[in-house]
Amino acid sequence: MNDTMNSFDSSTTSPTVAIDLRAVVANWQMLDALAPSAETGAVVKANAYGTGMGTVAKALLEAGCTTFFVAHIEEATALRGVVGDGPTIFLFHGVHQTTITPILENAITPVLNSMYELKLWNAAKPNTPCAIHIDTGMNRLGIQMSELSAFKEASKSTDIMWVFSHLACSDDPESPMNAIQLERFFKALEYWPDAKASLSNTCGIALGNAYHFDLTRPGIGLYGGGQSKTFIPKAVATISAPILNIFEADQSSPVPTVGYGGETPTPAGQKLATIALGYADGSLRSLSNSGFVFLKDVKCPIICRISMDLITIDITNVTQQVSILDRVEFLGQHAHIEDQAIAANTITYELLTGMGPRIQRTYVI
Amino acid sequence: MNDTMNSFDSSTTSPTVAIDLRAVVANWQMLDALAPSAETGAVVKANAYGTGMGTVAKALLEAGCTTFFVAHIEEATALRGVVGDGPTIFLFHGVHQTTITPILENAITPVLNSMYELKLWNAAKPNTPCAIHIDTGMNRLGIQMSELSAFKEASKSTDIMWVFSHLACSDDPESPMNAIQLERFFKALEYWPDAKASLSNTCGIALGNAYHFDLTRPGIGLYGGGQSKTFIPKAVATISAPILNIFEADQSSPVPTVGYGGETPTPAGQKLATIALGYADGSLRSLSNSGFVFLKDVKCPIICRISMDLITIDITNVTQQVSILDRVEFLGQHAHIEDQAIAANTITYELLTGMGPRIQRTYVI
Numbered sequence: 051m052n053d054t055m056n057s058f059d060s061s062t063t064s065p066t067v068a069i070d071l072r073a074v075v076a077n078w079q080m081l082d083a084l085a086p087s088a089e090t091g092a093v094v095k096a097n098a099y100g101t102g103m104g105t106v107a108k109a110l111l112e113a114g115c116t117t118f119f120v121a122h123i124e125e126a127t128a129l130r131g132v133v134g135d136g137p138t139i140f141l142f143h144g145v146h147q148t149t150i151t152p153i154l155e156n157a158i159t160p161v162l163n164s165m166y167e168l169k170l171w172n173a174a175k176p177n178t179p180c181a182i183h184i185d186t187g188m189n190r191l192g193i194q195m196s197e198l199s200a201f202k203e204a205s206k207s208t209d210i211m212w213v214f215s216h217l218a219c220s221d222d223p224e225s226p227m228n229a230i231q232l233e234r235f236f237k238a239l240e241y242w243p244d245a246k247a248s249l250s251n252t253c254g255i256a257l258g259n260a261y262h263f264d265l266t267r268p269g270i271g272l273y274g275g276g277q278s279k280t281f282i283p284k285a286v287a288t289i290s291a292p293i294l295n296i297f298e299a300d301q302s303s304p305v306p307t308v309g310y311g312g313e314t315p316t317p318a319g320q321k322l323a324t325i326a327l328g329y330a331d332g333s334l335r336s337l338s339n340s341g342f343v344f345l346k347d348v349k350c351p352i353i354c355r356i357s358m359d360l361i362t363i364d365i366t367n368v369t370q371q372v373s374i375l376d377r378v379e380f381l382g383q384h385a386h387i388e389d390q391a392i393a394a395n396t397i398t399y400e401l402l403t404g405m406g407p408r409i410q411r412t413y414v415i
Numbered sequence: 416m417n418d419t420m421n422s423f424d425s426s427t428t429s430p431t432v433a434i435d436l437r438a439v440v441a442n443w444q445m446l447d448a449l450a451p452s453a454e455t456g457a458v459v460k461a462n463a464y465g466t467g468m469g470t471v472a473k474a475l476l477e478a479g480c481t482t483f484f485v486a487h488i489e490e491a492t493a494l495r496g497v498v499g500d501g502p503t504i505f506l507f508h509g510v511h512q513t514t515i516t517p518i519l520e521n522a523i524t525p526v527l528n529s530m531y532e533l534k535l536w537n538a539a540k541p542n543t544p545c546a547i548h549i550d551t552g553m554n555r556l557g558i559q560m561s562e563l564s565a566f567k568e569a570s571k572s573t574d575i576m577w578v579f580s581h582l583a584c585s586d587d588p589e590s591p592m593n594a595i596q597l598e599r600f601f602k603a604l605e606y607w608p609d610a611k612a613s614l615s616n617t618c619g620i621a622l623g624n625a626y627h628f629d630l631t632r633p634g635i636g637l638y639g640g641g642q643s644k645t646f647i648p649k650a651v652a653t654i655s656a657p658i659l660n661i662f663e664a665d666q667s668s669p670v671p672t673v674g675y676g677g678e679t680p681t682p683a684g685q686k687l688a689t690i691a692l693g694y695a696d697g698s699l700r701s702l703s704n705s706g707f708v709f710l711k712d713v714k715c716p717i718i719c720r721i722s723m724d725l726i727t728i729d730i731t732n733v734t735q736q737v738s739i740l741d742r743v744e745f746l747g748q749h750a751h752i753e754d755q756a757i758a759a760n761t762i763t764y765e766l767l768t769g770m771g772p773r774i775q776r777t778y779v780i
Contacts, residue, residue, distance in 0.1 A: 096695035121724040194665045300559045330461035330768040359486040403695040
């Protein structure tokens, strides 16, 4: 992928994404090396953050990862079909009346989030391993600290092999929440001294040894996000799109403007190009007049409201010859995902999970 | 769909969308009635704005629609397979070196956007019908007003059957741009007096008879958006998601907060529920602390940063009994798409095209 700008496929008028599986594996190995005392799993929910669950899981399995995390039962059963019988598959959304059967049939390990789920699980099949999730401050899912005694009592015959919690502010190493949640997690672990413990996602790993415990659960870091002082991931997704039109704005309007709403003035001499990428493809509408692409190594600003299938960019500063069907990079080595996420007023995760179905996928192996 | 809140499928822990095909057809018929002098086509690009191109196109075909519009060649060829040989399929992205063959093989009608595309088309196969797109002020794609003479000269042997343009500000009936573009469109039409003319999308139809010409191109209006004084669409997409957890926040934190970032305080006595819907499913992250859902006819605010798979809502005002796996409505009869779009600081279109692959689809026929 050193030469991504020249490796774009010019035979298609669609947006494309090249997923670099070598980068996914390298990111997993970096995160594994950052937490040497812990086993390193892989969060592959939401179609591996949009990058393709099956293909990514196979690559990670081959690299030595044997523990995976998903959110939905449908993800869990599909993943079991991909990775075979060996690996552990944790199901974050726990157990529900309608998911007990596929959980048991596919040897999925539910992460129990409440007394309600515990009762369902106890009634389902005795002595089947499960994890439990303690809410140490996220207030979203999980057993609350005040419920621990009662939960312990009710789970005497339950095979609780793992105790999880989840950090609310791990992306901010300075947040006091991190230490508060860590302290509470230690308190919870006293109830299950023989269970294995897991607290950290990608940013939690970067917080240091105290947060690693027995098992880590990196997600975004595998896919090129979650950058911190401690962890610089390799770019995984390279999204490109073709130029469909090259022009200067018609200056005969009273005030020439670009795109919907007529809100972006365009002066004479400004060179424009319109590309086949829009919010239907996941280039969020919040990138209107703030996002960018790269064309021939030059950063070109988005100078319009993003429309469903099209974006107009300012290519005035591109000195090389530009042709129809030349491709621009929306995410990749040049168009850094962290910068694009800031421009969209969101986080890297949403740019990845938002990739639309028209984006043609290829894998770099 | 009169009883959507009771017709939710409680057998799944996934988010679901019910697409009401009767509403799509009714919306198309309303738009057709608003422009009685024109033929009414249907824009089905971007998977029919996320609602499912094949199923929607078949329903519209059955209702009498014989003209469809798409953006990408892959959409055009897939649609031809669905609707058969009869209907006209216009391809907005025009003709390119790599798309000539599938265009001709599938009898697609390209909308030529430039002199460049005209040359390709003239060289491809003489006397094959096409449309041309005049840029009357959008500055995105299209032949500019200053190019009209030269384009006319170069297209003497081209079978130009339709002349299109596109309004930049039709969602604002007060915008002076509408009249400016209309006037320019008339000027352009003087060059091709025998061609049929098409200017208006959904909002353009609502601007009145002067904007209708021979053929209209409604998109968003078919799918429940594009509301105006003249046009009130029926809701098409009903998105629901199950409740996975019901709780009050743990008040033992120094400052109890909900979700990532720890930025949303939650007082004692506030009743919360966490639902299986997240930005990976298209509930945009910009709805954090501003969006809403309906639960048992009560509006419940989103009171956290949206996470990838989960959202926490405030259900304090729901007086009826609430149970795990009860479903909330994120879009539909109660959770109106225009209101949700405003809460997300975007437009209805992005809520529809953003629906993620985990959302299970059903069709109401």
